[in-house]
Amino acid sequence: MSAAQQLNSVGHSINVYERADRIGGLMMYGIPNMKLDKSIIDMRVDIMEEEGIRFHTNCDIGGKGKNSVSMEKLIKENDIVLLTTGATKPRDLPIKNRDGEGVYFAMEFLGQNTKSLLDSDLKDDSFINAKDKDVIVIGGGDTGNDCLGTSLRHGCKSLTNFEILPELPKERLENNPWPIFPRVYKVDYGHEESREVFGKDPREYSVSGKEFLRDKNGKLTGIKTVKVDKDFKEIKGTEQTWKADLIFLAMGFLGPEDYLNKKLKLELDERSNFKAEHNIHQTSHPKVFAAGDCRRGQSLVVWAINEGRAAAREIDRKIMGKTTLD
Numbered sequence: 001m002s003a004a005q006q007l008n009s010v011g012h013s014i015n016v017y018e019r020a021d022r023i024g025g026l027m028m029y030g031i032p033n034m035k036l037d038k039s040i041i042d043m044r045v046d047i048m049e050e051e052g053i054r055f056h057t058n059c060d061i062g063g064k065g066k067n068s069v070s071m072e073k074l075i076k077e078n079d080i081v082l083l084t085t086g087a088t089k090p091r092d093l094p095i096k097n098r099d100g101e102g103v104y105f106a107m108e109f110l111g112q113n114t115k116s117l118l119d120s121d122l123k124d125d126s127f128i129n130a131k132d133k134d135v136i137v138i139g140g141g142d143t144g145n146d147c148l149g150t151s152l153r154h155g156c157k158s159l160t161n162f163e164i165l166p167e168l169p170k171e172r173l174e175n176n177p178w179p180i181f182p183r184v185y186k187v188d189y190g191h192e193e194s195r196e197v198f199g200k201d202p203r204e205y206s207v208s209g210k211e212f213l214r215d216k217n218g219k220l221t222g223i224k225t226v227k228v229d230k231d232f233k234e235i236k237g238t239e240q241t242w243k244a245d246l247i248f249l250a251m252g253f254l255g256p257e258d259y260l261n262k263k264l265k266l267e268l269d270e271r272s273n274f275k276a277e278h279n280i281h282q283t284s285h286p287k288v289f290a291a292g293d294c295r296r297g298q299s300l301v302v303w304a305i306n307e308g309r310a311a312a313r314e315i316d317r318k319i320m321g322k323t324t325l326d
């Protein structure tokens with residue numbers, strides 16, 4: 001969106017293609033509504049439309065739906081194609097009994113919740129409902145925290161959050177000096193709210209999943225875990241069984257989904273993101289640029305905006321031979 005706005009402001013003709021039914025990426029269907037009111041995004045999209053940018057929703061580039069368009073067609077019909085497809089391939093936990101209901105990726109839970117909330121104020125029943133359920137969230141990062149906050153709002157019966165790493169220190173260690181990102185213990189809103197509702201912090205540290213547990217009908221009943229040391233080696237005798245009706249996997253993301261790149265075969269970096277230098281943004285294809293999470297890996301909105309603006313500047317320079325964008 002930031003690239004589209006910048007390029008439109010200097011007179012280029014812009015089409016934005018989005019496979020979801022609403023514009024906004026993870027700001028719309030990732031970050032929960034209680035953290036980011038979606039009317040702010042809608043307002044911004046309305047302004048951009050009035051400024052002449054054309055948005056195409058339900059249009060999966062390189063996908064199979066009836067509105068889909070191939071990358072080859074986009075490249076042929078446009079001067080430049082900018083990929084900003086995000087880093088949405090989730091890390092899985094392929095342990096025994098993974099298949100079947102009850103175990104979901106965090107984004108299935110969060111995305112469906114936001115869509116149902118916006119479509120019907122959660123009345124259409126088309127979301128994964130944590131009400132009165134024993135919920136376990138695997139992964140102690142920001143996405144896991146949003147699953148905690150959302151489960152609490154549904155009215156879950158219990159809430160536990162597994163983190164494979166040990167508890168972080170309260171203050172920076174010597175090997176983590178400023179300005180490196182501080183690797184210290186923090187309490188986010190999901191933890192605070194969980195303490196308020198259940199009287200304790202939901203986090204369990206150094207825990208690794210061994211096996212999902214299901215009854216004879218395949219219904220999820222819980223998970224078997226083991227404690228691990230700092231090198232992730234299992235510690236003998238620490239196996240434990242936990243009760244769960246719902247388990248959400250929030251263990252990070254593995255770069256952009258690859259179907260769009262099947263034929264094109266853009267070069268990827270060592271973390272399987274689209275390879276393109278920051279502040280240059282051109283990929284291995286001269287007409288294809290990349291910016292945001294699909295280039296940098298799962299990150300923050302400020303970086304997506306920064307990259308979108310930088311890519312716009314470089315695209316303008318490539319098309320016009322010079323640029324006034326900063």
Ligand SMILES: Cc1cc2nc3c(=O)[nH]c(=O)nc-3n(C[C@H](O)[C@H](O)[C@H](O)COP(=O)(O)OP(=O)(O)OC[C@H]3O[C@@H](n4cnc5c(N)ncnc54)[C@H](O)[C@@H]3O)c2cc1C
Binds near residue numbers: 024085
């Ligand atoms: C649960 C969660 C919570 C977060 N909370 C915060 C937060 O509080 N603060 C913060 O700064 N950051 C947060 N982030 C990170 C932030 O949302 C992202 O870094 C940012 O949205 C990245 O922007 P982007 O435009 O690069 O990609 P995205 O926002 O991921 O957008 C990519 C878009 O491309 C679409 N797309 C993908 N493939 C195709 C295709 N083939 N055809 C058409 N469309 C396609 C996707 O549907 C998506 O809408 C959070 C992330 C998650 C997962």
